Amino acid sequence: MIMSKDMKRTIIDLFEESVSKYGSKEFLLEKHNGKFEPTTYNQTKSLALKMGAGLVAMGIERGDRVSILAEGCNNWIISELGLLYAGAVSVPLSIKLEESNDLIFRLRHADVKLIFVSRYQLPKVRRIIDDLADLKHVVVWGEDAANLKEGEVTLESVVARGEEYLKSNEESFMAIGRSLQNDDYATITYTSGTTADPKGVVLTHRNYTANVEQALSVVSIPSTWRTLIILPLDHCFAHVVGFYIMIACGASVATTEVGRTPMETLKNIPINIKEVRPHFLLSVPALAKNFRKSIETTIRKKGKTTERLFKLALKTSYAYQGDGYNKGRGLRWMLWPAVALFDKIIYSKVRVAFGGDLQFFIGGGALLDSELQRFFYAIGIPMFQGYGLSEATPVISTNSPRRRNHRFGSSGRLVQPLDIKILDEEGRELPVGQKGEIVIRGENVMAGYWKNPDSTADTVRDGWLYTGDMGYMGKDNFLYVLGRFKSLLISSDGEKYSPEGMEEAMVDKSPYIDQIMIYNNQNPYTIALVVASKDNLNRLLDERGIQGEARATEAAKIVAQEVAKYRTGGAYADEFPDRWVPAVIALADEPFTEQNGLVNSTMKVVRNKVEKHFAEAIAHAYTPEGKAVDNPRNIAAIKNLLR
Secondary structure (H helix, E strand, C coil): CCCCCCCCCCHHHHHHHHHHHHCCCEEEEEEECCEEEEEEHHHHHHHHHHHHHHHHHCCCCCCCEEEEECCCCHHHHHHHHHHHHCCCEEEEECCCCCHHHHHHHHHHHCCCCEEEEECCCHHHHHHHHHHCCCCCEEEEECCCHHHCCCCEEEHHHHHHHHHHHHHHHHHHHHHHHHHCCCCCEEEEEEECCCCCCCEEEEEEHHHHHHHHHHHCCCCCCCCCCEEEECCCCCCHHHHHHHHHHHHHHCCEEEECCCCCCHHHHHHHHHHHHHHHCCCEEEECHHHHHHHHHHHHHHHHHCCHHHHHHHHHHHHHHHHHHCCCCCCCCHHHHHHHHHHHHHHHHHHHHHHHCCCCCCCEEEECCCCCCHHHHHHHHHCCCCEEEEEECHHHCCEEEECCCCCCCCCCCCCCEECCCCEEEEECCCCCECCCCCCEEEEEECCCCCCEECCCHHHHHHHEECCEEEEEEEEEECCCCCEEEEEEHHHCEEECCCCEECCHHHHHHHHHHCCCEEEEEEECEEECCCEEEEEECHHHHHHHHHHCCCCCCHHHHHHHHHHHHHHHCCCCCCCCCCCCCHHHCCCEEEECCCCCCCCCCCECCCCCECHHHHHHHCHHHHHHHCCCHHHCCCCHHHHHHHHHHHC
């Protein structure tokens, strides 16, 4: 449904419409007592109203900011719906934030008045509570009242208070949600991006409902479908595609079983996928790579014969599928019998590990390597690359299952309605096929950055969102995204090149490179800052019988050899322009993680922070001594990593 701009449609309107239509149908699925138990649309609304009324009874007023710091679960979604019914603004927070810096900054910057927090995250809040003058209430779930401190209350007590409040105030409370308008703020989502400091992206109710409508213009979700949300709920990608689209379509949403530790939660994902049997999943490249590694590991364990057969099956499928949109065309149709046979004897068994009902993945975050897309397409569960950013709520384009709506290497078709321009550095619009900055206009464009009018004015001009991403529209009407302008390599002669495709390829194709950032800021040559794969390198060194001091030197040379494969004469020569392939390797002594602030919540490298963190190593790579991969600095770094 494409709505007139003059019509009111808030998140509350969206939810109420679906409750009216799908009331008795299961909406939420959560694991209790060993099985996933359903909560219907009607039950969800009842709980959300009690939650929201409880907040109003506690003094939360329209426009107040309320945070959620917790693992994904029913309570997360119900709490956000409740605070929206109360007219509050949600400030969702990543559980990976550390209280000493990023967490306290966000809570202070947004003037958060109340926070929902799980028992696992409660210690973080307790350590900084004295420094949060605006924070008046801490609502805890999963913890006994006897274990709470002054100012902390249980989630159950808030619901009970709300139930009591509604007995005499239901009409006035319901009027709050109904009075919300399209332009009222719904969330403030903090993003560190990949090149800048955290900014609070303000998204309105209409930003969300418009993006739901836009996304459904390219992807169809039957009401019978289920999804399992395996990504953090704090990001707008999980909001729009994870549960708001599902609400609009009357579909069902399961959340991953929360473990006692983040690692335990991760281990629950493959188990939960088999139990829920989702029809589609949200993913990011890091998860996609883990899924592939798991599949390939399982195949290897079945023996050499099975492994060879699997490789033959992939080769055959790759030839048949072409670029995705044109699979089976021309002489490719002759391969269909072999593809069908391989699907029956191999791929169908692989799909069982994903529940057996999985139709596709929708990928967000960093760009997916084309080869990774081909892999999942071959095994019968395509991973469709999408493109978006928080400032666009976030969906801008996506590949999809619809006929001729996917092409490997692209970011898919534009959602509708949406206007797009590709601009050069002088702001002139470029013709089809020429690369420049991606600029979009639509109802999904953010209201602005919280308390940051200068950045808002620089990013949104006359209703157009300047994404900061480089790309082009193809003659095939697909969008091709090449990377962030601020991450571009700039040579000494001024030529520019996006490194992100090269970085993705090197990580995907090398078992000995876990992370990489390619760098050139008007320097004589390009370098690569590499986080080597500890486990795989140690395994290879053991196989080669290399011990003692020689291990670090050999490991450094192995990494250099992997990068050298992209130079003239190498296995992957001509895949990228030779002048941009790194000439020098700088080895990192620690990985890029959320804990050290070097990747964001979608696992994208925050380039400016990496550059600052490893400034000395980067500078050393441009010295005569630093050119040798086995220089003392590199050897010391990889020794530390391999421990």
